Amino acid sequence: MIAVSQGGISFRVLNEVSMQRRNGSALLEIIDFEAIRNILYGADNELLCLNLFTLIGKSFIVDLCESNDKGEIILTATKGLEGIVATTSSISSIIDGVLTYRGINIDDLAENATFEEVVYLLWYGKLPNRSELSGLIQELNSNAAVPAEVLNQIKLYPKDVNTMAALRTAVSSLALYDPEAGDMTPESNLRKAIKLQAQLPTIVAAFDRIRKGLEPIAPKADAGSISENFLYMLTGKNPEKIAIEALDKALVLHADHELNASTFAARVTVATLSDIYSGVTSAIGALKGPLHGGANEAVMAMLEEIGTAANVKSYITEKLENKQKIMGFGHRVYKNGDPRAKHLQKMSQELGKLTGNMNWYDMSIQIEELVTGQKGLKPNVDFYSASVYTSLEIPRDLFTPIFAISRTSGWTAHILEQYENNRLIRPRAEYTGPSHQAYVPIEKR
Numbered sequence: 001m002i003a004v005s006q007g008g009i010s011f012r013v014l015n016e017v018s019m020q021r022r023n024g025s026a027l028l029e030i031i032d033f034e035a036i037r038n039i040l041y042g043a044d045n046e047l048l049c050l051n052l053f054t055l056i057g058k059s060f061i062v063d064l065c066e067s068n069d070k071g072e073i074i075l076t077a078t079k080g081l082e083g084i085v086a087t088t089s090s091i092s093s094i095i096d097g098v099l100t101y102r103g104i105n106i107d108d109l110a111e112n113a114t115f116e117e118v119v120y121l122l123w124y125g126k127l128p129n130r131s132e133l134s135g136l137i138q139e140l141n142s143n144a145a146v147p148a149e150v151l152n153q154i155k156l157y158p159k160d161v162n163t164m165a166a167l168r169t170a171v172s173s174l175a176l177y178d179p180e181a182g183d184m185t186p187e188s189n190l191r192k193a194i195k196l197q198a199q200l201p202t203i204v205a206a207f208d209r210i211r212k213g214l215e216p217i218a219p220k221a222d223a224g225s226i227s228e229n230f231l232y233m234l235t236g237k238n239p240e241k242i243a244i245e246a247l248d249k250a251l252v253l254h255a256d257h258e259l260n261a262s263t264f265a266a267r268v269t270v271a272t273l274s275d276i277y278s279g280v281t282s283a284i285g286a287l288k289g290p291l292h293g294g295a296n297e298a299v300m301a302m303l304e305e306i307g308t309a310a311n312v313k314s315y316i317t318e319k320l321e322n323k324q325k326i327m328g329f330g331h332r333v334y335k336n337g338d339p340r341a342k343h344l345q346k347m348s349q350e351l352g353k354l355t356g357n358m359n360w361y362d363m364s365i366q367i368e369e370l371v372t373g374q375k376g377l378k379p380n381v382d383f384y385s386a387s388v389y390t391s392l393e394i395p396r397d398l399f400t401p402i403f404a405i406s407r408t409s410g411w412t413a414h415i416l417e418q419y420e421n422n423r424l425i426r427p428r429a430e431y432t433g434p435s436h437q438a439y440v441p442i443e444k445r
């Protein structure tokens with residue numbers, strides 16, 4: 001007998017239930033909870049499904065499971081956990097291809113909200129009024145300085161180290177200098193979320209300057225936004241309004257994204273009741289990979305390799321013929337296009353016009369036409385971010401750290417939510433190794 005819990009509902013599997021005849025997947029329309037119960041248990045109160053059921057709009061995918069000849073359920077794995085609903089969350093949603101933060105459409109937020117409004121929304125569940133917003137901006141400014149010990153450590157990092165590896169190490173070391181790192185009260189965890197959000201931009205800018213042989217620049221105490229402070233700390237110059245606004249919009253678009261890989265990594269880490277610094281460090285490690293946040297850098301590397309619009313067709317055609325992936329395309333959840341991409345495309349075009357260099361945008365448009373035309377794959381959030389950041393003269397290997405700066409808001413919101421209603425996250429594995437092996441003494445091997 002196996003007890004299973006999905007989406008907060010627990011099921012009991014009776015071993016006399018025969019599952020063989022029902023193996024496979026089914027897509028079922030949900031009318032009400034009673035209907036779900038009937039689908040899951042069947043008219044005779046037999047359990048039909050346990051392996052997974054996934055909410056897609058108003059439908060559930062039900063993966064029916066196998067049982068062996070004793071009627072025991074066989075655990076079967078779903079590669080990449082595709083379609084598995086692993087938690088409940090009230091932070092962001094992707095329903096019918098529409099992304100919302102706390103129920104507000106990303107299109108509305110991208111057009112109207114600042115990143116700090118979004119941070120507030122993700123943490124507190126509502127948009128801030130003017131005084132709440134200025135209070136948050138003040139708190140972010142007053143927490144932006146990084147402990148001198150961390151800056152001194154960054155000075156010892158190899159100059160050519162991967163920027164995400166540097167960020168991961170520096171963020172992990174922040175915990176060593178925070179006396180309340182191990183304090184698990186909600187108030188302390190919120191304070192640490194503010195510190196992390198405030199200090200990541202300082203770390204990224206400091207690392208960039210230190211590796212160039214320059215002194216890090218202290219954050220402004222009266223910055224109007226994280227975008228302004230970050231661009232200032234990178235260059236030492238007051239950034240132009242257009243640059244602040246463009247970066248700010250990119251931060252809004254990257255802030256949260258339901259149970260993406262790095263957010264899941266953060267939740268798994270803190271679900272052991274480990275601390276928030278460990279959660280964000282895990283998340284940075286997960287974001288680093290080219291299948292996740294690292295894709296934006298890979299897109300720019302590709303654009304640079306292609307060089308000009310005239311080379312696009314042959315380059316992309318060859319890659320697709322060789323079954324190679326084109327970075328910045330495709331998505332596990334969005335099959336009809338990533339709703340964030342259009343905003344970045346527009347920004348990429350506007351910034352291209354403003355800087356008088358349309359090359360990256362023109363190439364990107366051609367690539368999109370080819371990849372969508374030939375493979376049906378649409379650009380994701382990373383595709384046009386690459387040309388946007390390049391137009392802002394941001395070095396290529398800071399793209400993913402900027403993604404991390406933005407996503408810290410989502411990671412910390414999810415970590416706080418996980419602590420509020422925690423249960424250890426511990427799935428099972430389908431064993432595919434040999435069975436009934438005898439132990440062979442070392443002298444006989």
Ligand SMILES: CC(C)(COP(=O)(O)OP(=O)(O)OC[C@H]1O[C@@H](n2cnc3c(N)ncnc32)[C@H](O)[C@@H]1OP(=O)(O)O)[C@@H](O)C(=O)NCCC(=O)NCCS
Pocket residue numbers: 080290291292293295324325326327328329330331332333375377380381382
């Ligand atoms: C995002 C991504 C990891 C989703 O992965 P997934 O859901 O596991 O999908 P798969 O990698 O299994 O891809 C399914 C099919 O589409 C193809 N495909 C997916 N993304 C592709 C891409 N960017 N270029 C070319 N083909 C792609 C795969 O080759 C595979 O084809 P096949 O069935 O013929 O083998 C994947 O689309 C990808 O690697 N994209 C490029 C990296 C990227 O931009 N990541 C940022 C995500 S926001």
